[in-house]
Amino acid sequence: DVKVTQSSRYLVKRTGEKVFLECVQDMDHENMFWYRQDPGLGLRLIYFSYDVKMKEKGDIPEGYSVSREKKERFSLILESASTNQTSMYLCASRTGTGDEAFFGQGTRLTVV
């Protein structure tokens, strides 16, 4: 069974903390994505990666960075968390352009 696993379901962090959100897929997919989802705004693309060590900015990369050292793992990093980064974060992976994407269960991050 296909699986995308996000490290935490719920997370509470303090303003200014460095936050790591981890995503692991077991499907040998080339493409991985990080989105944030906010009410009324749908899913907004933060970063994506099309290969190991490769990354591209999405629509809202400010305040975030990513790391993809291994094919199966794509990490989202909040260098200094702020309250406006409180959101639901969704990771997805897929084989390539035009293919079905598989999503993790989401991480609801609250920054206080």
Add this chain to the structure above:
Amino acid sequence: SQQGEEDPQALSIQEGENATMNCSYKTSINNLQWYRQNSGRGLVHLILIRSNEREKHSGRLRVTLDTSKKSSSLLITASRAADTASYFCATDGSYGQNFVFGPGTRLSVLP
């Protein structure tokens, strides 16, 4: 910038009725996909329609694509309470391999 935009934003119907959601997009596409999200969960793929297809069926789902109008519609027939969810269209963006979603339609099916 978002590639897809769904309408309506919210839709409330009775069980047994049909639900239609629309999606418009801005640039040329190779395919368009529809996803479903139950409250607070990840998205699940429903159906993919390629740019050279006009209509596609999967069970109670029917998707149409009009590339001249840059729009797609998702029809759910004989809706059930379990169809209550948010529905999103998604397209591959205008560069690279990014993958963007519209804001979604929130469907409520009342028993």
